């Protein structure tokens with residue numbers, strides 16, 4: 438359907454959308470099985486690619502906003518789009534009439550969004566909660582409308598694509614338009630959605646193929662996407678600093694100095710037939726926040742210790758928030774065959 442957001446229509450650091458063909462072809466060639474666990478699922482684009490070929494697809498990511506997005510796209514078969522469209526139109530109309538300040542425009546108006554846009558966004562968010570509470574929305578409709586709000590704001594934010602900072606000295610135009618996401622048909626699949634630390638998931642969830650795409654540098658996703666987390670959680674926390682971040686939550690060990698230990702623990706714990714791991718070599722970059730916490734040699738050792746591992750690679754043009762270009766950037770794919778049945 439036109440004028441709707443598809444799953445990949447968001448700005449997300451480290452998403453593998455452009456590498457999907459390469460990843461998927463190699464998985465098809467090397468791995469067998471009917472179930473896939475995307476344990477650091479991010480945008481969910483890799484999981485989406487497995488829907489046609491694999492019956493059971495499990496998505497996990499510890500961010501609240503990703504969990505809502507997964508539920509909206511992967512777990513909302515049969516949602517009544519006629520109803521959704523009429524609710525979205527009504528909310529847009531009401532939000533434009535509303536003049537009262539709310540949490541969202543109080544903090545983010547004139548910074549990450551124009552004042553009017555921020556007011557409309559906060560108004561819609563508040564109403565979605567009220568509609569769910571008064572049972573005027575089913576849970577899956579609520580997920581679709583909330584994920585649609587996330588996609589709509591991501592599209593217009595006054596940033597490079599994450600929320601570590603906003604453009605200053607720039608006139609922010611009113612650009613907000615509340616558009617719906619188009620959910621996926623997963624009626625032939627068995628979908629499971631988790632929001633857990635990956636190392637805990639590894640203890641309790643099994644699958645034939647586990648796709649592993651963790652962060653490899655010190656940039657914390659929960660800090661980069663704090664506005665999306667804040668909007669989804671809607672607990673209206675106190676905010677700090679120029680970027681207006683709440684108290685830290687969901688800080689990843691994969692972005693800290695013990696990354697190697699947690700990665701090794703994860704690989705050890707996972708019960709599956711194949712491990713498919715992505716890695717890229719931004720390690721030599723000058724910016725310290727882009728430096729990898731685990732080296733290529735370390736990751737290779739950890740995987741080879743588990744079982745026979747194939748290492749595939751591909752040159753890839755990579756840009757870091759528009760500033761740094763890594764000319765000899767390489768993307769690696771490790772395929773570890775753990776066991777045959």
Ligand SMILES: C[S@@+](CC[C@H](N)C(=O)[O-])C[C@H]1O[C@@H](n2cnc3c(N)ncnc32)[C@H](O)[C@@H]1O
Pocket residue numbers: 449450451452453454476477478479480481482483497498499500503633634635636650651652658659689690691
């Ligand atoms: C490189 S991104 C994955 C991108 C994804 N493959 C895609 O194509 O969109 C890494 C993801 O891991 C999540 N993450 C980081 N540490 C985690 C942890 N300990 N447990 C679960 N998720 C984690 C982040 O929120 C982020 O979405």
